[in-house]
Amino acid sequence: MLTDDEEKRRRRRFLEETEELFDAIVEGSGGAPNDQASDMIYSLYMKDNLSIAEIAERVCDNPALVSNTQEKSIAAALDYAFSYGQIDGDHHKTWVIDQMVRQLTGDGYRSWVKEYGGDVNEEGDPEYIWDTGVAP
Secondary structure, eight states, rough: OOHHHHHHHHHHHHHHHHHHHHHHHHHHSSEEOOOOHHHHHHHHHHHOOOHHHHHHHHHHHHHGGGEEEHHHHHHHHHHHHHHHHHHHSSSHHHHHHHHHHHHHHGGGGGHHHHTTTSOOOOOSBBOOOOOOOOOO
């Protein structure tokens, strides 16, 4: 049984190491721990005295504990295709493609669009221009 001071120190250390733990889980599984995993993590750390590596391994080995952000991005992109892809007009279909790319690239959207632009010509303009289309 831990004394109150020992428990406080352990909780403080847990908070400091949480970022390292979540990074290890994401690296090992490709997704972030969900709420059920968060409760389990705290219990394993505080009560079972497991190391960060041991906890990350247990969480990664249980797919039910990980929210796969890649799967969510794909589902959101497909939802745009399903909901709006049949609307007539190239400008609307271009918008659908743009929304799908935004879902799939997340925070990397701007760099993806920049890369799409290709080389810069003599006037300083990109070779290609990404069109965001018009929302239906």
